[in-house]
Amino acid sequence: MCGIIGCVSDKDCCGALYDGLKRLEYRGYDSAGIAVLGKTLSVCKKKGGVSNLSGFYAAGGTGIGHTRWATHGAPSDANAHPHTSGGFALVHNGIVENYAALKEELEGEGEVFSSETDSEVIVKLIARYFEGDFLGAVARAVGRLEGSYAIAVICEKFPGELVAAKKKSPLVAGEGRGGLFVCSDIPALSGIADYIAKAEDGEFVHIAKGEINFYDRALRPLSKTFFRTQEELRGAAVAGGGYFMRAEIAEIPRALSDTLSSLEDKDFAPCARILRGAKRMFAVACGTAYHSALVFRDTVEREAGIPVVCHTAGEFRYRPALVGPQDVVVAVSQSGETADTLEAAYLARSRGAFVIAVTNIGSSTLAAAADFTLVMRAGAEIAVAATKSYNCQLLCLLYLAAQLVFFKKDRFPDWFSALSSLAEGASAAMDCFSETDRLADCLKKARAIYYLGRGTDLCTAREGALKVKEIACVFAEGYPAGELKHGSLALVEEGFPVICVSTQKNLLKKSENALAEVRSRGGFCVLFSQYREALADSCAQFSCLLPILPEPLMPVVSVIPLQYFAYKMCIERGLDPDKPRNLAKSVTVE
Ligand code: G6P
Secondary structure (H helix, E strand, O other), X not given: OOXXXXXXXXXXXXXXXXXXXXXXXXXXXXXXXXEEEOXXXXXXXXXXXXXXXXXXXXXXXXXXXXXXXXXXXXXXXXXXXXXXXXXXXXXXXXXXXXXXXXXXXXXXXXXXXXXXXXXXXXXXXXXXXXXXXXXXXXXXXXXXXXXXEEEXXXXXXXXXXXXXXXXXXXXXXXXXXXXXXXXXXXXXXXXXXXXXXXXXXOOEEEEEOOEEEEEOOOOOEEOOOOEEOOHHHOOOOOHHHOOHHHHHHHOHHHHHHHHHHHHHOOXXXXXXXXXXXXXXXXXXXXXXXXXXXXXXXXXXXXXXXXXXXXXXXXXXXXXXXXXXXXXXXXXXXXXXXXXXXXXXXXXXXXXXXXXXXXXXXOOOHHHHHOOEEEEOOOOOOOOOOOOHHHHHHXXXXXXXXXXXXXXXXXXXXXXXXXXXXXXXXXXXHHHHHXXXXXXXXHHOOOOEEEEEEOOHHHHXXXXXXXXXXXHHOOEXXXXXXXXXXXXXXXXXXXXXXXXXXOOOHHHHHHHHHHHHXXXXXXXXXXXXXXXXXXXXXXXXXXXXXXXXXXXXXXHXXXXXXXXXXXXXXXXHOOOOOOOOOOOOOOOOOO
């Protein structure tokens, strides 16, 4: 998703902006740009990577930068930000929903646009409304906008000043040795800003005279507390030019240990009464987080006997009819900034439901919006495709499910004490990697892959399929093993790869039946299981032994070889796992 950064410094800021954009790269983007205010305004913006800007240098201590993830208008130099008008330069993250009407109005007044973006209308409005008051002009312009925005604006007439504003898209301000900053997220400011304050919807940030000041929507001054950036939000270092995704998979055992320690310190008393009385729950999330929500649903229904309705957050927003005051809604989001998940949480709260957030970022918007928050300790996740955060989300959700069982039945489930063996189990799952290397070598030319599972293994199958789609660009579908013969089997022909995850003893035979159907049609069958007898009795041409843990905990470890398989497939196909095509890490627009 787009990322914005702005800087006001005593020194030249071009290098700091470039470095900031490098740190924003992980959010996903397709073009980038920088504007620096020296004697005049210098702008460099290009389609493609941030490194395309490396040759640009302009002297000046005030500047803005942008990574663009195209929504309105294709990725191109012209559509890249910053956009300029009347001495102003602007970067924008979000979507201006009424931009067509505003553009028509401005064109009617003689304005000529040089891009197809929705963002350019904002800078044109600011220039039109400017009558000597920088902050006032920005405030008047954003008052006309519908939709979402985080913007940073500089102006030739105001060296050493920067104005930023936000609605629905994230914006933080930070102070550090290198200057004063605004930025889309905290991890991107790590190492350059030691103290951070968050802007809320409708607020403005004005950097002037070496100070950061916040204002409310009526431009009344606000007093904000700056907090120290957490050590764990600092970006994971990758030695020797490796990939973040690979480093983040390797970090899973550490991330699980840290997450468990923090859960053990967590006081569940504030939600005890709510959990004890819960008759029905909802779980909402997007992408990978949605798959962890599916595991939560299965676990809670099975162990606590409470029905859980699970929706992708984008769907939940438009079918919330049943949510009410007695309900508990669990919203899961690594970043805590995904627009759909946030809206789902707001909507649930407005209906009187109790919202529990599960997120990797304790200072995120989702955490602030929830009644109760579980923060996983995965550490900064830079690769767009989620890996370690998924395993940690599962741990948090299993822990929460165990608390529910306790509140309902006065005892913890049998597997609760085994949560402490998850980190070791995750390390053991990595023993599968050399076999997985061979599998990726074998399947690197595959055009499509089915992932099968039954029960909770279906959630793992779905996540495995999503990973390989996201980064290896191979069509994949996670499918209930029992449903194969009701349609999808039609595509199976000689050599068609089908990967089955089977970790539940009572379903081993059922999964094997599905593989037999594939094998007898010439398909290439792969089986992942912790049961030696299942592997020995299987018709699969390729199999892999998983570590043994109590079955309800298996999703945390059985997914690891699938995460690694997607990574290897991506490498085999010559793609960059950290920057998948068309995708963004944090999707802050609907
Ligand atoms: C994007 C990412 C996915 C991620 C999803 C939800 O689509 O590409 O990898 O799973 O957002 O992100 P969240 O931060 O809410 O977990």
